[in-house]
Amino acid sequence: MSEQSNLPATHGAHDNHGGEVDYATRDERGRYILPLEEHTPRITDIDPRAAKRAERQVAWLFTLGGACLAGGVAAYVAFDSRELISVPTIGRVSASNFWLGTLIGLGSFFIGAAAIHWARRLMPGEEAVDHRHPLRGDEQSRASAIEQFKRGAAESGFLSRPLVRRTMLGAMALFPLPLVVLLGDLGPSPKEKLRHTMWGDKRMTRIVNQGSGELVRPEDMAVGGLINAIPEGLERIQEETGTQNERAKSSIILVRMNPSEIKAQQGEGWDYEGILAYSKICTHVGCPISLYQQRTHALLCPCHQSTFDLSDAGRVVFGPAARHMPQLRLGVDAEGYLVALGDFAEPVGPSFWERG
Amino acid sequence: MSNSTIPTTPQGKAADFLDERLSISKAIKSNISKVFPDHWSFMLGEVALYSFIILLLSGTYLTLFFKPSMVEVIYNGPYVPLKGVKMSEAFASTLHISFDVRGGLLMRQIHHWAALFFIGAMSIHMFRVFFTGAFRKPRELNWVIGTVLVLLGIVEGFMGYSLPDDLLSGTGLRITQGIIAAVPVVGTYVSFGLFGGEFPGQDVVSRFYTLHILLIPGLILALVGAHLMMVWYQKHTQWPGPGRTENNVVGYRLFPVYTAKAGGFFFVVLGLTTLISALVTINPVWMFGPYTPDQISAGSQPDWYMGFLDGAVRVMPNWEISAFGHTLSLNLIIPAIVLPGIMTTLLGLYPFVSVD
Numbered sequence: 226m227s228e229q230s231n232l233p234a235t236h237g238a239h240d241n242h243g244g245e246v247d248y249a250t251r252d253e254r255g256r257y258i259l260p261l262e263e264h265t266p267r268i269t270d271i272d273p274r275a276a277k278r279a280e281r282q283v284a285w286l287f288t289l290g291g292a293c294l295a296g297g298v299a300a301y302v303a304f305d306s307r308e309l310i311s312v313p314t315i316g317r318v319s320a321s322n323f324w325l326g327t328l329i330g331l332g333s334f335f336i337g338a339a340a341i342h343w344a345r346r347l348m349p350g351e352e353a354v355d356h357r358h359p360l361r362g363d364e365q366s367r368a369s370a371i372e373q374f375k376r377g378a379a380e381s382g383f384l385s386r387p388l389v390r391r392t393m394l395g396a397m398a399l400f401p402l403p404l405v406v407l408l409g410d411l412g413p414s415p416k417e418k419l420r421h422t423m424w425g426d427k428r429m430t431r432i433v434n435q436g437s438g439e440l441v442r443p444e445d446m447a448v449g450g451l452i453n454a455i456p457e458g459l460e461r462i463q464e465e466t467g468t469q470n471e472r473a474k475s476s477i478i479l480v481r482m483n484p485s486e487i488k489a490q491q492g493e494g495w496d497y498e499g500i501l502a503y504s505k506i507c508t509h510v511g512c513p514i515s516l517y518q519q520r521t522h523a524l525l526c527p528c529h530q531s532t533f534d535l536s537d538a539g540r541v542v543f544g545p546a547a548r549h550m551p552q553l554r555l556g557v558d559a560e561g562y563l564v565a566l567g568d569f570a571e572p573v574g575p576s577f578w579e580r581g
Numbered sequence: 582m583s584n585s586t587i588p589t590t591p592q593g594k595a596a597d598f599l600d601e602r603l604s605i606s607k608a609i610k611s612n613i614s615k616v617f618p619d620h621w622s623f624m625l626g627e628v629a630l631y632s633f634i635i636l637l638l639s640g641t642y643l644t645l646f647f648k649p650s651m652v653e654v655i656y657n658g659p660y661v662p663l664k665g666v667k668m669s670e671a672f673a674s675t676l677h678i679s680f681d682v683r684g685g686l687l688m689r690q691i692h693h694w695a696a697l698f699f700i701g702a703m704s705i706h707m708f709r710v711f712f713t714g715a716f717r718k719p720r721e722l723n724w725v726i727g728t729v730l731v732l733l734g735i736v737e738g739f740m741g742y743s744l745p746d747d748l749l750s751g752t753g754l755r756i757t758q759g760i761i762a763a764v765p766v767v768g769t770y771v772s773f774g775l776f777g778g779e780f781p782g783q784d785v786v787s788r789f790y791t792l793h794i795l796l797i798p799g800l801i802l803a804l805v806g807a808h809l810m811m812v813w814y815q816k817h818t819q820w821p822g823p824g825r826t827e828n829n830v831v832g833y834r835l836f837p838v839y840t841a842k843a844g845g846f847f848f849v850v851l852g853l854t855t856l857i858s859a860l861v862t863i864n865p866v867w868m869f870g871p872y873t874p875d876q877i878s879a880g881s882q883p884d885w886y887m888g889f890l891d892g893a894v895r896v897m898p899n900w901e902i903s904a905f906g907h908t909l910s911l912n913l914i915i916p917a918i919v920l921p922g923i924m925t926t927l928l929g930l931y932p933f934v935s936v937d
Contacts (some may be wrong), residue, residue: 260824
């Protein structure tokens with residue numbers, strides 16, 4: 226191979242199958258074809274000392290790779306998973322993670338570098354040539370394929386017996402049906418579940434500060450303030466059901482503003498002395514919102530930047546949400562706790578087909 | 582000549598054993614000297630392939646410790662800020678992997694970084710194929726497979742980062758639920774089916790887990806196999822140059838040069854992925870905390886490959902139609918369902934509609 230490819234390339238390189246590749250000066254579309262460039266020997270091809278040096282470099286890289294991998298194993302043994310170390314520019318990190326990753330990573334990298342260096346310096350550096358064979362079958366194969374298929378089709382009677390064909394197609398069309406039907410019990414039927422929250426379970430539901438866990442009294446709230454809140458009894462329901470489903474619907478935010486600042490509400494007098502309760506679940510795709518700008522009364526969803534005006538019945542003022550944030554009607558009970566008087570008037574959270 | 586094939590060495594006897602039963606000599610004879618063209622841009626597909634192998638290996642490791650369960654537990658591990666906090670078993674086991682298992686954090690970070698490299702490399706590889714026209718006849722079908730692979734990669738990545746059940750991933754699921762619910766007619770039922778009822782339910786993590794570790798990687802593996810077999814059979818494209826024609830392939834032989842180069846390159850990719858995973862923290866779920874539907878971190882963003890969808894959902898005007906007792910959320914259907922549908926259809930069909 227090597228002596229042949231040292232011949233001037235215009236005389237033809239040799240392909241895989243030992244045949245001559247004829248480099249015409251133009252291809253079938255009339256474009257010029259330059260001959261394959263003559264192979265320029267690498268230093269490692271002509272100087273045995275350079276080859277020996279490359280050999281040592283490859284061996285060193287492999288050795289280094291193996292040593293790093295062994296170091297990785299040592300790091301596994303040496304460091305507890307909780308030990309921390311300070312690494313310049315990175316900070317305090319897990320010693321185990323740092324040393325394991327660094328050593329295994331370097332080990333793997335050196336092994337790869339060794340193999341590539343070996344291939345580039347010591348393995349054949351001359352290019353070889355393969356033919357591309359036409360992908361299309363020759364005429365004889367094509368004719369034979371068609372003939373055999375036709376024979377089989379005729380023997381099956383698929384075309385000559387339409388009764389069999391049609392009943393088979395009909396039956397096969399029904400075949401996917403049970404597979405789909407069997408998925409029916411993946412979940413319960415939605416029914417009216419999306420329309421109700423636990424705020425509607427009782428005539429009055431006390432409101433719990435979601436952060437502190439304490440019941441909210443009107444005097445806890447300063448004008449301009451915001452509290453994330455949940456209905457009393459939510460934790461118990463969460464224990465019982467083992468899901469956060471109710472929390473995903475009944476979380477609210479309470480804001481207090483000067484009653485004179487309230488431009489509109491979803492129901493007459495639904496506030497309590499300027500305290501307003503709105504769903505916390507964005508009507509766009511359901512992210513919980515609590516970015517509130519008290520000067521403008523704007524509530525901003527961090528997911529897709531829908532913005533609602535809480536002084537104006539929760540109206541959408543910006544962003545991709547189409548509907549206002551649902552409001553709860555507030556009051557106080559006999560003991561002076563802030564309560565919600567019934568459920569939201571509409572489903573909370575993202576829209577759905579049956580919502581109406 | 583015939584004497585040389587009567588085996589005397591152990592390797593010879595082993596090869597003879599296989600050849601007598603599987604005629605491996607034929608397969609080796611016609612493949613071992615196969616010529617591949619050389620260009621840096623041909624390594625992009627290799628990076629994708631090796632990242633996928635790294636994902637299979639690191640993912641298998643993670644399954645040994647991860648518990649795909651949404652049952653609530655109280656965290657009592659070594660990470661002090663979350664001690665005593667209620668969380669799902671999925672999140673607790675993710676913390677366990679990160680803080681108690683030596684090398685667990687490294688494997689998690691390798692898995693996440695490799696997922697980003699996988700999708701990134703596939704995307705850039707696709708650009709290479711697109712801008713060099715390598716999708717043209719006879720390679721249209723392989724372009725279609727590649728398109729499906731990118732899509733499956735994105736879905737697989739999304740499901741993967743949903744599994745730890747942390748605050749960020751739960752927010753992603755919340756948005757997904759909102760988008761599914763927007764689908765006309767069947768949306769609510771599909772949502773209830775996926776989540777086993779209302780959001781977030783108790784089922785989605787274990788269901789995504791099965792899809793993430795079995796179904797989708799199985800499909801990806803099968804399609805990667807088909808993709809490579811087609812490259813092998815149709816032979817690799819090459820850049821124009823001296824001696825390169827439409828009818829030949831100029832480059833280096835599979836054995837030994839490409840065996841060493843490509844094999845070495847796997848270790849380089851593995852090594853660099855591991856080093857980055859050791860030195861650069863990704864997805865620190867312990868800082869986000871467990872998912873709860875009434876909390877969110879400001880500036881929630883998906884992984885970069887979902888960015889185009891999230892961005893489209895953000896910029897969409899808030900169009901929603903309510904009529905005849907039904908709601909059509911165009912603000913979600915258009916950016917999150919119609920747009921990606923059109924994009925992928927155009928992408929997949931491009932080789933068939935483009936003109937040379």
